[in-house]
Amino acid sequence: MTTTPGARFRQAYENSPIMIPGVFNALVARMAQQAGFAAAYQSGAALSAGLAAVPDVGLISLTEFVDQGRYLAQAVDIPVISDADTGFGEALSVERTVHCFESAGIAGIHLEDQQLPKRCGHLSGKTLVSEREMAGKIKAAAAARNDPSFVLIARTDARATEGFDAAVSRARAYVEAGADMIFPEALQTPEEFAQFAEAVEVPLMANMTEFGKSPLLSFTELSQIGYRAVLFPVSMFRIAMNAVESGLRELAAEGTQQGLLDRMQTRAKLYELLEYEGYDQRDRSYFGGSATE
Numbered sequence: 001m002t003t004t005p006g007a008r009f010r011q012a013y014e015n016s017p018i019m020i021p022g023v024f025n026a027l028v029a030r031m032a033q034q035a036g037f038a039a040a041y042q043s044g045a046a047l048s049a050g051l052a053a054v055p056d057v058g059l060i061s062l063t064e065f066v067d068q069g070r071y072l073a074q075a076v077d078i079p080v081i082s083d084a085d086t087g088f089g090e091a092l093s094v095e096r097t098v099h100c101f102e103s104a105g106i107a108g109i110h111l112e113d114q115q116l117p118k119r120c121g122h123l124s125g126k127t128l129v130s131e132r133e134m135a136g137k138i139k140a141a142a143a144a145r146n147d148p149s150f151v152l153i154a155r156t157d158a159r160a161t162e163g164f165d166a167a168v169s170r171a172r173a174y175v176e177a178g179a180d181m182i183f184p185e186a187l188q189t190p191e192e193f194a195q196f197a198e199a200v201e202v203p204l205m206a207n208m209t210e211f212g213k214s215p216l217l218s219f220t221e222l223s224q225i226g227y228r229a230v231l232f233p234v235s236m237f238r239i240a241m242n243a244v245e246s247g248l249r250e251l252a253a254e255g256t257q258q259g260l261l262d263r264m265q266t267r268a269k270l271y272e273l274l275e276y277e278g279y280d281q282r283d284r285s286y287f288g289g290s291a292t293e
């Protein structure tokens with residue numbers, strides 16, 4: 001791979017609008033790549049829930065994000081971007097946050113303007129840092145990049161607290177500070193999505209998370225009104241968790257998994273995703289082609 005992850009991510013969304021599914025582990029990242037997605041996303045909400053069974057209120061550390069992020073990036077060729085919550089501290093911490101994600105092979109991160117304890121953008125009770133403070137963090141992030149293509153996505157949570165106009169003016173200030181892309185969190189109507197796209201002239205990312213405050217617009221609708229990236233951050237996690245819950249219930253009730261087999265990923269499919277065949281062949285080749293068993 002000659003280009004950097006950031007350059008590949010930019011190329012993808014500059015070419016045409018892209019859908020970005022959240023991938024909650026490395027195998028899911030592989031599956032997203034196989035399904036044809038041009039990029040994948042590490043969600044803080046899914047990581048908090050999946051890794052530690054804790055809510056998305058800023059409890060997961062930088063190291064935990066970066067560790068899983070590295071597994072995701074290593075599993076695929078498509079660029080992986082990550083949630084970086086509030087940047088794990090102030091401006092100087094944000095510098096290190098960028099270094100760590102970059103060195104893990106991540107293509108870009110989003111930083112949000114909330115105060116700690118941060119919350120999922122679709123929960124109530126959010127409070128924001130000042131525009132000046134957030135702009136300073138973005139400047140720090142931009143200056144810290146080793147690869148100028150590493151994508152800085154500034155997320156503003158202002159819609160819920162200060163209103164739509166404040167979200168637009170914060171977004172403009174964040175672009176001025178060096179953000180490459182803007183993520184307007186929790187817009188409330190289709191009209192707001194359209195108005196925001198008219199008002200802010202950098203690439204935009206829409207968050208189509210379910211059961212939240214935003215209407216679920218389709219990728220086609222969003223790309224037509226100007227969004228370059230559409231995030232489905234927790235969709236696959238929710239599907240998987242629901243499937244697991246019913247599987248556990250059925251196993252407990254039936255005492256056998258016989259009735260569940262057709263809902264399972266088969267061993268053959270798993271091995272195909274893991275590229276097991278190649279491992280086996282290489283292992284044999286190291287011993288002059290003779291069987292290792």
Ligand SMILES: C[C@](O)(C(=O)O)[C@H](CC(=O)O)C(=O)O
Binds near residue numbers: 043
């Ligand atoms: C995008 C998000 O930041 C995430 O962590 O995936 C969440 C998603 C969610 O909780 O549904 C968000 O704050 O919107």
Ligand SMILES: [Mg+2]
Binds near residue numbers: 043044056120
């Ligand atoms: Mg998040």
